[in-house]
Amino acid sequence: MTDYAQATAVPGWVLKFMDAIDTLEFGEGFAPLSEDTDMFFGTAHIHGVEAIKEFFIKIDAPLNITHEVLEFWTAGDGVRLLRGEATMARKTEPDQVVRAPFMHIFYLDQEEPVRIRTLRITAGPLQTDAVM
Secondary structure (H helix, E strand, O other), rough: OOOOOOOOOOOOOHHHHHHHHHHHOHHHHHHHOOOEEEEEEOOOOEEOOOHHHHHHHHHHEEEEEEEEEEEEEOOOOOOEEEEEEEEEEEEOOOOOOOEEEEEEEEEEEEEEEEEEEEEEEEEEOOOOOHOO
């Protein structure tokens, strides 16, 4: 086990996951999630793949949003770290664009095929009233 994180290329499963969040077409992008996956988004705790899908639909459906992965690191014990930036605007006000930094911490149960045990997401700071 390594005690530090190493920058690595962004794996395909991460790019598919981000695309699924952007398009709300979950298919292959959500394959690493299961009914046992826990997701923490800020103070929200969501359990299971279907509830996680519903959560993303609730927060992202009113938005035009894209997530860009800026950095990705691999750490020991199945921990993966992602830093990115989301560009978003309400569909009703597409010219009012907001950018927000975000971090995802993935805790993997297994690597082949990838299975996510826990996902922790932090987002912001952002100009909340511009998009909500």
